[in-house]
Amino acid sequence: MSGSSIVFTRRGFWRGVRISLPMVPAMAPFGLIVGVLADGRGLSWLETILMSALVFAGTSQLVALELWTDPAPILGATLAAFVINLRLAPMGAALAPWLDKLRGWKLWGTLATLVDNSFAISIADQRAGGKDAALLLGVGLTFWIFWMSMTGLGHAFSGLIALPPGHPIFFASVATLVALMVPLWRGAGEILPWAVAAVAAVTASHVLGLGQPWPVLAGAIIGAAVGAWRDRVR
Numbered sequence: 001m002s003g004s005s006i007v008f009t010r011r012g013f014w015r016g017v018r019i020s021l022p023m024v025p026a027m028a029p030f031g032l033i034v035g036v037l038a039d040g041r042g043l044s045w046l047e048t049i050l051m052s053a054l055v056f057a058g059t060s061q062l063v064a065l066e067l068w069t070d071p072a073p074i075l076g077a078t079l080a081a082f083v084i085n086l087r088l089a090p091m092g093a094a095l096a097p098w099l100d101k102l103r104g105w106k107l108w109g110t111l112a113t114l115v116d117n118s119f120a121i122s123i124a125d126q127r128a129g130g131k132d133a134a135l136l137l138g139v140g141l142t143f144w145i146f147w148m149s150m151t152g153l154g155h156a157f158s159g160l161i162a163l164p165p166g167h168p169i170f171f172a173s174v175a176t177l178v179a180l181m182v183p184l185w186r187g188a189g190e191i192l193p194w195a196v197a198a199v200a201a202v203t204a205s206h207v208l209g210l211g212q213p214w215p216v217l218a219g220a221i222i223g224a225a226v227g228a229w230r231d232r233v234r
Contacts, residue, residue: 052152
């Protein structure tokens, strides 16, 4: 794929919106729970919406809210969110054929709305020969708007939402992410980095007993390092 052929069009943007719409309902349980937890920690509805808009990362928000006390540990919560979101760095590197051709609001708007699901959709399209970088912004912006809506609803109706922690509906967001990983599979060569990332995360969590964000960070960094080594050997 030639870098000079990369485009950024309205058609690509709306294509991203259409692709993402069937997937956004799976975000609803996760967003509602974040909103409920934010209300339980004493955040106002406006503060919850602003947190979702500025952080826009469910795992980071959950970890930050778990750390929330009075007075709020601003430095600790910020550091936790930063560490978890470090996984976005290798995602941006993988999308470089698109991102390197963008400037101004196109670049920063796309980066600001980049999350796991939008990355998975876009990298699959890129590997299939896709050349319209606006697809990534269309997907990310759709998820961003829906995420704020769900966390806001969760906060507003927190008194009516009382699902038990192990309710099957909470698996919806995980199931969606697993399904999005299918197009990323490129054959047996993917087994090593994926398996190493999984082992690293499980080891950090269940063997070393580390809480978030360390399992996520261990899986992301070690898995990416093994993948880079594999590509270099090839």
